[in-house]
Amino acid sequence: MLEMPVPAAGPGEALIRTGACAICATDLKMFAGWERTSFPAVAGHEWSGTVDAVGEGVDGPLVGRRCVGENVLSDGGEVGFE
Numbered sequence: 736m737l738e739m740p741v742p743a744a745g746p747g748e749a750l751i752r753t754g755a756c757a758i759c760a761t762d763l764k765m766f767a768g769w770e771r772t773s774f775p776a777v778a779g780h781e782w783s784g785t786v787d788a789v790g791e792g793v794d795g796p797l798v799g800r801r802c803v804g805e806n807v808l809s810d811g812g813e814v815g816f817e
Contacts, residue, residue: 744790749797756782780804 744750756779761769765778782804786797 744788744793746791747793748790749786749793750788751784751802752787753782753784754801755784 742750758779759781761780762778784802786800786802789797
């Protein structure tokens with residue numbers, strides 16, 4: 736594990752504080768060597784959290800709102816903060 740600085744929300748982005756993250760069957764397949772997985776990878780695509788900050792251009796009063804992720808398995812290339 737690495738301790739990372741908390742990033743700022745960039746333009747069009749929201750910074751989400753993870754409240755819960757689950758391991759599911761897809762994650763177990765990934766760890767077992769599922770052929771669709773390339774490493775390094777970020778597991779735990781079922782998550783919920785709270786919006787901590789929003790960047791320029793994000794509409795609406797989102798800070799403090801709860802949210803859930805609708806993600807697909809990827810290599811984590813879209814993850815800005817893990």
